[in-house]
Amino acid sequence: MKRNSRLSLALHTLSHMAHAPDSLRKSADIAAHAGTNPVVVRRVLGNLRQAGLLVSEAGHSGGWRLARPPQEITLADVYLALDERLAAPQIDDTAHGCSVEHALYDRVSKVMAEVEQTLIQKLSETTILEIRDSAD
Amino acid sequence: MKRNSRLSLALHTLSHMAHAPDSLRKSADIAAHAGTNPVVVRRVLGNLRQAGLLVSEAGHSGGWRLARPPQEITLADVYLALDERLAAPQIDDTAHGCSVEHALYDRVSKVMAEVEQTLIQKLSETTILEIRDSAD
DNA sequence: ACTCCCGTAACTAGAGAAGTTACGCGATTC
DNA sequence: GAATCGCGTAACTTCTCTAGTTACGGGAGT
Structure with missing residues (x-):
């Protein structure tokens, strides 16, 4: 049970x-x-289906399959499909009009947004096909 | 109660x-x-004290104070002092010798380490003095 | 001595994520 | 067309992590 x-x-x-x-x-x-x-698998893969990375078929002999060629699926696609923003803005609801709080929030949010973009950029440089090949 | x-x-x-x-x-x-x-405050500030950002004084009329000038303390210093690695390697203990698992781990760990460095770099560009000034 | 504040340990509470059970729906198979 | 099998989802349980809380010892001023 891990995050x-x-x-x-x-x-x-x-x-x-x-x-x-x-x-x-x-x-x-x-x-x-x-x-x-x-x-759990169906829950997670369901997100990937919504993002157009997978298709699922119901009924007898149903299951899951890639929706497009593996060289056209990057790690960033998967990351974005799961909607888990690593660089959440860290909003603090106890921001009781404190100006320091706002200044901090502005600055940190900007940094986080930039870092998030860096992460997505780097993840988009690898496809699942490349992962498969490097595992062989 | 927020992460x-x-x-x-x-x-x-x-x-x-x-x-x-x-x-x-x-x-x-x-x-x-x-x-x-x-x-909670003492716990968190205790980490900053260990990192040399703060000093605390015990006894009557004790309390907390910056250990060095505010222009010499960056957001990265604070981030590092808390030892909360944003880009944890996501290790999966169920890695039962699966080669794909290893290939993934290697690639994702590398990306995360790079992103972590980017984050630290960006945070180090702002001091708490600048936050204070931008709040006025 | 007394008081005040830090330092810590131990416990409680609550949120969040994964795991589990259950059941309906659709498609294939016979 | 009835049985089977797999997905889709809801509801509940369990586990873990973190913050919050209580309690108390120790040191430094008053």
């Missing part, structure tokens, strides 16, 4: 899918490999 | 101290201003 395991799970799963982009995978199998629960 | 309020508290308090670097402040007063508890 940010959602991103780990998502990246891990997609990187594996890059091996055989056309095969369907069941949430139960993915969960077993990742050491977690099928419902 | 990372420690950094907010630390920055807020030090920025206020930049107004009058020589006056002693009691943890109870600081806590009242920040809307928290004296013990």
Whole structure:
């Protein structure tokens, strides 16, 4: 039970899918490999589906599949799909009109926004295909 | 009860101290201003003391004071003093010898380390004196 | 001596995330 | 067309982390 395991799970799963982009995978199998629960997998992969990275098929012999070629999916796509902003603005609700608080918030928010952009930029330089290849 | 309020508290308090670097402040007063508890204040400021940013004096009429001039204390100093690495390596203990897991970890760790350095660099460009001045 | 404030330990409380159970829906399979 | 199987989701539980709280010892002024 660890924080940010959602991103780990998502990246891990997609990187594996890059091996055989056309095969369907069941949430139960993915969960077993990742050491977690099928419902957790469906929750996380559901976000990736909304972002257009994955498609899921219902019914007998359903499952998950990449929505586009693995060389067109970057780590940044996955990060953004999960909507976990690393550089949250750290807003303080106890800002009782304190001018120092506002000055700090302005400055730190600006720095965080820049850092967030740096992170996304760096993550966008690697595709899940490259992760797959470097693992072989 | 919010995550990372420690950094907010630390920055807020030090920025206020930049107004009058020589006056002693009691943890109870600081806590009242920040809307928290004296013990919490002592815990957080204790980290800053260990990092050499603050000194505390015990006994009657004791309290807290900046250890050096406010123009020599940057936001990065405060961030580092609290030892809250924003870009934690996201290690996954369920790495059961999966090569994809390792490849991912290597790549993401590298990116995170670079982002962490970017953050520290940007934070080091602002001193608490500048925060104080921009608040006036 | 008395008082005040820091330093710390120990405990409580609450939020947040993952894990779990349960069930409906749709599609495939027979 | 009935059974099966997998996704989609809701509701609940469990675990962990952090802040908040209480309590008390020790040192430094008054």
